[in-house]
Amino acid sequence: xxxxxxGVLGGGSWGTAIANILAENxxxxxxxxxxxxxxxxxxxxxxxxxxxxxFQLSTSLHAVDTVEEVARRCRLIVMAVxxxxxxxxxxxxxxxxxxxxxxxxxxxxxxxxxFKRMTEILKEETCCKKVxxxxxxxLAKEIMAKQPCATVVASQYREVIQAGAGAIHAERxxxxxxxxxxxxxxxxxxxNIYAIASGILGGxxxxxxxxxxxxxxxxxxxxxxxxxxxxxxxxxTGLAGMGDLIVTCGSALSRNxxxxxxxxxxxxxxxxxxxxxxxxxGVRTTKAVHQFAQREGLYVPIAEGMYRVxxxxxxxxxxxxxxxTRHARxxxxxxx
Amino acid sequence: xxxxxxGVLGGGSWGTAIANILAENxxxxxxxxxxxxxxxxxxxxxxxxxxxxxFQLSTSLHAVDTVEEVARRCRLIVMAVxxxxxxxxxxxxxxxxxxxxxxxxxxxxxxxxxFKRMTEILKEETCCKKVxxxxxxxLAKEIMAKQPCATVVASQYREVIQAGAGAIHAERxxxxxxxxxxxxxxxxxxxNIYAIASGILGGxxxxxxxxxxxxxxxxxxxxxxxxxxxxxxxxxTGLAGMGDLIVTCGSALSRNxxxxxxxxxxxxxxxxxxxxxxxxxGVRTTKAVHQFAQREGLYVPIAEGMYRVxxxxxxxxxxxxxxxTRHARxxxxxxx
Numbered sequence: 001x002x003x004x005x006x007g008v009l010g011g012g013s014w015g016t017a018i019a020n021i022l023a024e025n026x027x028x029x030x031x032x033x034x035x036x037x038x039x040x041x042x043x044x045x046x047x048x049x050x051x052x053x054x055f056q057l058s059t060s061l062h063a064v065d066t067v068e069e070v071a072r073r074c075r076l077i078v079m080a081v082x083x084x085x086x087x088x089x090x091x092x093x094x095x096x097x098x099x100x101x102x103x104x105x106x107x108x109x110x111x112x113x114x115f116k117r118m119t120e121i122l123k124e125e126t127c128c129k130k131v132x133x134x135x136x137x138x139l140a141k142e143i144m145a146k147q148p149c150a151t152v153v154a155s156q157y158r159e160v161i162q163a164g165a166g167a168i169h170a171e172r173x174x175x176x177x178x179x180x181x182x183x184x185x186x187x188x189x190x191x192n193i194y195a196i197a198s199g200i201l202g203g204x205x206x207x208x209x210x211x212x213x214x215x216x217x218x219x220x221x222x223x224x225x226x227x228x229x230x231x232x233x234x235x236x237t238g239l240a241g242m243g244d245l246i247v248t249c250g251s252a253l254s255r256n257x258x259x260x261x262x263x264x265x266x267x268x269x270x271x272x273x274x275x276x277x278x279x280x281x282g283v284r285t286t287k288a289v290h291q292f293a294q295r296e297g298l299y300v301p302i303a304e305g306m307y308r309v310x311x312x313x314x315x316x317x318x319x320x321x322x323x324x325t326r327h328a329r330x331x332x333x334x335x336x
Numbered sequence: 337x338x339x340x341x342x343g344v345l346g347g348g349s350w351g352t353a354i355a356n357i358l359a360e361n362x363x364x365x366x367x368x369x370x371x372x373x374x375x376x377x378x379x380x381x382x383x384x385x386x387x388x389x390x391f392q393l394s395t396s397l398h399a400v401d402t403v404e405e406v407a408r409r410c411r412l413i414v415m416a417v418x419x420x421x422x423x424x425x426x427x428x429x430x431x432x433x434x435x436x437x438x439x440x441x442x443x444x445x446x447x448x449x450x451f452k453r454m455t456e457i458l459k460e461e462t463c464c465k466k467v468x469x470x471x472x473x474x475l476a477k478e479i480m481a482k483q484p485c486a487t488v489v490a491s492q493y494r495e496v497i498q499a500g501a502g503a504i505h506a507e508r509x510x511x512x513x514x515x516x517x518x519x520x521x522x523x524x525x526x527x528n529i530y531a532i533a534s535g536i537l538g539g540x541x542x543x544x545x546x547x548x549x550x551x552x553x554x555x556x557x558x559x560x561x562x563x564x565x566x567x568x569x570x571x572x573t574g575l576a577g578m579g580d581l582i583v584t585c586g587s588a589l590s591r592n593x594x595x596x597x598x599x600x601x602x603x604x605x606x607x608x609x610x611x612x613x614x615x616x617x618g619v620r621t622t623k624a625v626h627q628f629a630q631r632e633g634l635y636v637p638i639a640e641g642m643y644r645v646x647x648x649x650x651x652x653x654x655x656x657x658x659x660x661t662r663h664a665r666x667x668x669x670x671x672x
Contacts, residue, residue, distance in 0.1 A: 137544070137545050137548035137549060137552070138545055139543070139544055139545055142543040142544060142545040142546075143545065145543070147542055147543040147545050147546050148542070148545075148546045148549070148656075149545030149546055149548075149549050150545075150549040150552075150553075152667060174549070176666070176667040177666045177667060178666065178667045179666075206483055206484070207475070207478040207481070207483040207587075207589075208473070208475055208478060208582075208583045208586060208587040208589065209473050209474055209475055209478040209479065209483050209484075209485030209486075209583060210478075210483050210484045210485055211582070211583070211586075212473035212485075212575075212579045212580070212582040212583035212586075213473060213484070213485050213486040213510070213575065213579060215578075215579070215582055216473070216486075216573075216574060216575050216578055216579035216582070217486075219573055219578060220573070220574075223573070233570070233573075234569070235667075236573070237552075237555055237556070237559070237569075237572070237573055237578075238552060238556075238667045239548075239549065239552050239667065242551075242552050242555060242573075242578055243548045243549060243551070243552035244548070246544075246547070246548045246551055246552070246582060246586075247544045247545060247547070247548035250544060250547075250548075250582075250586055251543075251544040253543075253544065320484075329512055329513065330512070330513045330514065330515075331488060331512040331513060331514045331571075331574045331575065
């Protein structure tokens with residue numbers, strides 16, 4: 001097996017941007033792209049018009065048409081497929097990888113019902129133990145525009161952290177390391193729920209105070225859920241927690257924010273999701289967190305409010321009023 | 337002594353907004369305003385044109401011309417003067433208050449050289465022990481516009497927290513309580529430094545990823561300084577830490593952000609401060625934190641970078657390059 005390449009599975013904006021960083025860092029990067037036209041366009045014109053229309057890709061980035069090719073040729077593989085397809089793609093990958101390969105999940109979400117994180121699915125579906133997560137405040141278009149930014153590579157295994165950082169770290173894409181992979185994954189997943197909430201506030205023309213209150217209380221919810229599954233609270237004050245939360249809740253480049261913005265303007269969910277034309281993970285993550293919180297008796301009022309808006313046709317005004325309760329509370333440990 | 341009133345010292349935008357909330361909550365609110373014209377305008381037209389030109393004030397809000405009147409008539413007094421005048425006003429207040437009165441500081445900063453917090457100065461200059469701080473993501477204009485928001489009342493004394501919350505809590509101005517007054521004051525003060533940094537990034541047209549990275553690393557600096565003076569790390573994940581940081585770093589309504597924005601556009605500090613026409617506390621706070629960090633050997637690279645820009649005429653490009661170092665680091669405990 002040749003392992004001179006690094007690979008990415010998933011040719012969306014995030015997967016393409018990661019593959020492009022790997023390629024620009026002087027590595028031969030393989031990108032598995034399901035769609036034939038996109039694949040041909042990447043290899044012929046070095047562009048991915050559907051997701052990143054404004055940018056030229058590295059000529060060291062090559063689109064391939066099978067998971068197998070990435071699995072057989074790459075020592076480091078990054079998964080950047082939608083979470084709804086994650087287990088299926090991981091299973092296919094599992095047919096070809098060997099135990100010494102390193103796999104990072106860049107997909108942000110939980111499996112429905114099981115509430116499993118993506119690295120848990122990787123361990124179940126492949127023979128690789130050396131898995132980790134890549135997460136942080138990383139809007140793909142800004143990465144492509146060479147805006148300075150930072151990300152986190154997280155794993156229980158130092159070897160994974162070092163290999164990931166070694167491949168990905170660049171002058172304008174600074175990698176921080178974290179051993180708390182659980183916290184990094186929970187943060188990356190849950191922030192999409194609150195991006196929808198922030199988008200709703202934006203669509204309703206609320207200001208910065210309201211936004212900051214929501215984002216801050218959102219962080220407290222993330223910590224509560226994270227601690228229940230073994231994460232460290234301190235991780236949530238880092239790039240994959242607060243950092244990603246800020247960027248996703250504050251930028252119109254964020255898909256989940258845009259979904260919320262449309263809802264805030266009074267549009268229907270189906271309508272805004274269709275107009276987006278890409279996956280907005282937050283809709284699914286809201287359901288996963290709702291299921292988990294119900295089962296565990298966790299207090300996540302904003303996530304529950306979003307669940308009622310997204311899945312039970314609750315009115316936004318009613319949910320907002322419910323969240324702005326009348327009693328003063330202690331800030332930390334504000335259980336009901 | 338009649339103590340039926342509540343009082344605010346300082347007729348800037350923040351002091352006026354607080355006094356207006358107190359008045360709208362059904363209390364007789366006295367606002368000490370130094371400037372004669374502003375005082376007359378508030379009492380005659382119920383407006384404060386210089387600071388809050390778009391808004392009508394409550395008719396239960398009365399501007400008064402001495403600190404003494406507030407001290408003699410109010411059971412609860414909020415200090416909202418610039419930190420540069422804080423000790424002087426506190427000393428004057430100290431001549432008139434009695435030990436059972438409650439004083440909250442809404443001023444955000446440290447005393448130069450001594451690095452004392454405002455509640456420490458209150459204890460030194462008055463006979464009142466029952467002091468606390470009021471801080472949070474609270475842009476005055478958005479409060480006046482009745483945007484829903486939240487704030488923190490912090491004190492070591494439950495009685496202070498309860499009196500403060502009782503007077504201030506309103507349906508659209510939700511009060512959270514916190515016993516860690518040190519953390520709340522450090523957060524409120526330091527965020528202004530990072531607002532200048534964020535403004536610079538904005539002025540240089542950097543995007544949301546860069547902003548989120550900066551704000552997240554800023555929080556780590558705030559925690560380091562806070563813990564050195566006895567604050568709890570968890571307070572910084574709350575409204576007076578992260579919440580206020582987000583709002584101040586993300587809104588063009590923030591004065592300190594505007595100072596940074598002008599610097600990022602290549603203007604001189606004197607020029608942007610003059611154009612602002614109000615106090616931007618961050619310039620002074622940067623110096624106070626620099627002095628303290630030097631003395632204590634604390635690692636606060638963003639604050640130090642801002643000090644070099646504001647006080648040592650360092651070039652912004654040079655400082656930015658220094659902050660984006662080349663090595664991957666662990667996220668938590670990333671001491672040099």
